[in-house]
């Protein structure tokens with residue numbers, strides 16, 4: 001959590017029927033705080049609706065509405081619950097203090113008080129109030145993030161259902177396609193030189209491959225089985241999938257340098273999600289830059305495999321880099337228009353968790369205005 005910054009002037013409301021006491025209190029505090037004075041409980045309750053003090057200094061014994069009553073009324077209003085109330089009274093009886101606390105006061109100061117004592121007490125409560133405000137804001141932000149994440153999970157649940165339906169439909173396309181392929185082969189036999197027959201057959205073959213890719217990918221994505229994975233093919237698949245994104249398809253130049261690497265033992269979806277996250281981040285980073293080149297490289301060492309994803313995006317400054325693997329750290333808005341990238345900040349946190357569960361690691365190298373490079377290293381086990 002960030003340290004508290006006390007650069008704003010706190011607001012104090014002094015409620016006292018004795019003008020001399022109110023004046024003295026105001027004199028003590030006015031250098032550090034904004035001050036308003038109310039000479040009765042009734043006046044104070046009026047003021048509270050327009051002036052939202054951080055601290056209320058409340059005299060207990062007043063004609064008309066007593067301090068205890070004022071305190072009870074303030075505490076009954078949820079809009080005022082954040083205020084800190086310090087009771088002020090010449091009576092120092094313990095019963096009266098208890099009555100004050102029961103009415104909702106936060107603390108008590110006995111009259112006559114020393115200016116240092118008053119100032120110290122107000123400072124402590126103002127700090128506390130700021131800390132509570134900060135906590136409240138963080139809580140609201142967290143709630144918002146949870147809400148958005150829940151929506152995303154519901155969406156991904158819907159997508160999973162759509163995915164299953166699509167897989168079924170795609171599977172059914174196989175039958176008519178098989179007929180097209182069969183007849184095109186028949187025509188080819190009769191008209192072997194006809195260029196149209198060749199084209200028809202080639203297109204049908206391409207479609208068959210596409211159907212096979214969709215079916216095997218969806219089968220693997222839905223499985224938590226440990227397989228021997230061809231990471232090069234997986235990366236090509238991820239790039240292919242990204243083409244569903246128009247920005248990627250039309251504006252990004254994707255370069256690959258995929259070298260022979262051994263099959264890697266693991267759960268397919270762990271790697272498709274991890275590399276999918278890294279590729280998506282790289283694409284997001286190039287949303288506003290002129291140069292838009294995404295490079296994916298693989299290479300095998302003696303003891304490990306390295307997968308490197310490089311972009312020519314906005315890059316990151318040295319202060320940002322240590323935070324990017326923190327859950328919920330994001331520099332992207334939660335929602336946006338015009339296809340601007342959005343984020344919830346859990347992509348890299350989950351990617352790191354998955355890669356580390358295989359004994360791997362992720363390293364980052366980035367420069368603002370130049371781009372970023374994410375290097376994933378996965379150990380090769382000898383078993």
Ligand SMILES: Nc1ncnc2c1ncn2[C@@H]1O[C@H](COP(=O)(O)OP(=O)(O)OP(=O)(O)O)[C@@H](O)[C@H]1O
Nearest residue numbers: 281282285324330331332343344345346347348372
């Ligand atoms: N390739 C990159 N170039 C520049 N900044 C990056 C890159 N990858 C990650 N970042 C920074 O790290 C932050 C965290 O990334 P992470 O993937 O965890 O979350 P996100 O992309 O913001 O949201 P999401 O949860 O949707 O992935 C990003 O918001 C961005 O600021």
Ligand SMILES: [Mg+2]
Nearest residue numbers: 281343347348
């Ligand atoms: Mg991300």
